[in-house]
Amino acid sequence: MSQAPAPTDVTLPIFAAGDPFHVMVKPIGPICNLDCSYCFYLEKEAMFGGKSNFRMTEEQLDRFVRQYIESQPANIPEISFAFQGGEPTLMGVKYFRKVMELQKRYARPNIPIVNALQTNGTLLDDQWGEFLHEHQFLVGISVDGPEEQHNRYRFDKQGKGSFAEVMRGIKILQKHKVEFNTLTVVQADNAQDPAAIYDFLKSIGSTFFQFIPIVEHDQLLDAKEHQRPLLPILEANQASVAARSVSPAQWGYFLNGIFDRWIESNDVGHIFVQLFDMMLGIAVGYPPSLCVHAKTCGNAVALEHTGDLYACDHYVSPEFHLGNIADKTLGEMLESDQQKKFGNDKFDTLPKFCLDCDYLKYCHGACPKDRISLTPDGEEGLAYLCEGYMAFYKHSLPTLRKMAKCVAMGVPASEYERYGVVRNPAAPGRPTAPSGKIKRNDPCPCGSGRKYKKCCGPR
Numbered sequence: 001m002s003q004a005p006a007p008t009d010v011t012l013p014i015f016a017a018g019d020p021f022h023v024m025v026k027p028i029g030p031i032c033n034l035d036c037s038y039c040f041y042l043e044k045e046a047m048f049g050g051k052s053n054f055r056m057t058e059e060q061l062d063r064f065v066r067q068y069i070e071s072q073p074a075n076i077p078e079i080s081f082a083f084q085g086g087e088p089t090l091m092g093v094k095y096f097r098k099v100m101e102l103q104k105r106y107a108r109p110n111i112p113i114v115n116a117l118q119t120n121g122t123l124l125d126d127q128w129g130e131f132l133h134e135h136q137f138l139v140g141i142s143v144d145g146p147e148e149q150h151n152r153y154r155f156d157k158q159g160k161g162s163f164a165e166v167m168r169g170i171k172i173l174q175k176h177k178v179e180f181n182t183l184t185v186v187q188a189d190n191a192q193d194p195a196a197i198y199d200f201l202k203s204i205g206s207t208f209f210q211f212i213p214i215v216e217h218d219q220l221l222d223a224k225e226h227q228r229p230l231l232p233i234l235e236a237n238q239a240s241v242a243a244r245s246v247s248p249a250q251w252g253y254f255l256n257g258i259f260d261r262w263i264e265s266n267d268v269g270h271i272f273v274q275l276f277d278m279m280l281g282i283a284v285g286y287p288p289s290l291c292v293h294a295k296t297c298g299n300a301v302a303l304e305h306t307g308d309l310y311a312c313d314h315y316v317s318p319e320f321h322l323g324n325i326a327d328k329t330l331g332e333m334l335e336s337d338q339q340k341k342f343g344n345d346k347f348d349t350l351p352k353f354c355l356d357c358d359y360l361k362y363c364h365g366a367c368p369k370d371r372i373s374l375t376p377d378g379e380e381g382l383a384y385l386c387e388g389y390m391a392f393y394k395h396s397l398p399t400l401r402k403m404a405k406c407v408a409m410g411v412p413a414s415e416y417e418r419y420g421v422v423r424n425p426a427a428p429g430r431p432t433a434p435s436g437k438i439k440r441n442d443p444c445p446c447g448s449g450r451k452y453k454k455c456c457g458p459r
């Protein structure tokens with residue numbers, strides 16, 4: 001690759017967003033070396049027709065890095081870049097070295113920049129390992145469980161399972177001491193054996209688990225227009241989704257199983273499960289850290305290789321196009337009425353059933369893309385996985401609340417059996433819960449005893 005071009009867009013005035021925002025950038029668009037059968041992003045290739053070479057140009061990359069850094073509000077504690085795809089490692093190490101150069105060029109005084117890369121792991125080699133270690137990337141590896149589970153849906157273009165290559169990639173990361181976590185897609189098969197999934201992820205050295213339920217349906221299409229009836233919860237829900245989707249009951253069973261394995265393995269404070277961390281944080285008094293369970297959306301946008309910005313990774317379609325970074329700044333697009341409405345709709349369109357729900361503050365009706373069910377009284381817009389979430393909240397919250405008491409008292413969450421039921425002697429009544437956003441130096445709400453910036457913060 002040639003030298004980075006001179007800085008661009010000196011004429012585009014920088015427009016800082018009101019709140020910190022997150023861009024999931026796809027430098028190679030939807031292109032991937034694998035062909036996972038449930039991937040919702042591969043089909044986006046068609047959206048760009050034959051016009052694209054699926055590579056973000058240096059000019060657009062320069063614009064993005066500059067705008068992303070400059071459009072964040074003044075008080076942001078750190079700026080976090082997240083690269084995804086498709087498969088971002090297809091861009092090669094050289095491209096990412098250019099990204100590092102640009103970050104250095106546009107860095108703001110005293111605001112650290114951190115980087116995360118979500119990858120299928122199959123293309124990692126020593127060169128990648130050295131680079132990722134040098135720049136302290138946090139790497140997310142997609143792995144669905146032991147070989148049989150993983151290879152069921154995650155295979156290459158020839159139909160060969162990718163498990164062995166993923167394991168090889170993990171070994172590269174370990175060899176070069178690169179911090180990694182795992183992202184596991186939960187579907188109808190692997191949902192049936194949560195303990196085996198848990199033990200497997202632990203056995204490969206992951207200490208931070210993320211689980212994403214797969215619910216395959218025509219998420220952005222009007223169900224009536226496509227003659228696909230919205231279905232009542234707890235009845236015929238499965239008929240509206242592909243068979244490999246996790247069912248509401250399976251989702252609850254899976255989460256409860258993971259939770260129980262976490263507890264019985266005495267892994268609290270050692271192994272971190274993103275959803276549990278978030279719930280513990282909410283129980284302590286922090287806002288939801290995952291967009292799926294936040295009150296509103298809108299601060300997590302997706303940037304395509306063309307420089308086109310979309311409302312969210314799950315809404316990359318013409319209707320949710322916010323503009324191109326060559327014409328408008330990221331800050332401007334984040335603050336647009338269109339994006340504000342997209343964000344607020346998440347709460348404003350909740351059915352009454354959710355508004356009255358005891359678990360509302362932990363759930364917020366989950367991701368709008370999966371609100372395809374009817375409430376028991378017939379209202380549209382209920383989360384397909386509601387039954388599963390409810391089962392999980394009911395099962396886990398009594399324990400998580402005990403952990404929250406510990407955390408609020410400055411005791412590790414793992415001490416929940418000893419201290420979780422005891423009131424704070426220094427402050428009778430409810431422990432004081434912190435308010436507002438977690439600061440970098442606050443104790444991590446997961447209860448590890450470490451500072452937030454050294455624990456879950458970078459994730």
Ligand code: SF4
Pocket residue numbers: 291292293296297298299300312313314346366367368369
């Ligand atoms: S639409 Fe779903 S994935 Fe996108 S920001 Fe909202 S909750 Fe998150």
Ligand code: SF4
Pocket residue numbers: 353354355357358359360363364365366382383385386387389390
């Ligand atoms: S658990 Fe169900 S009813 Fe409660 S907020 Fe979540 S989706 Fe709505």
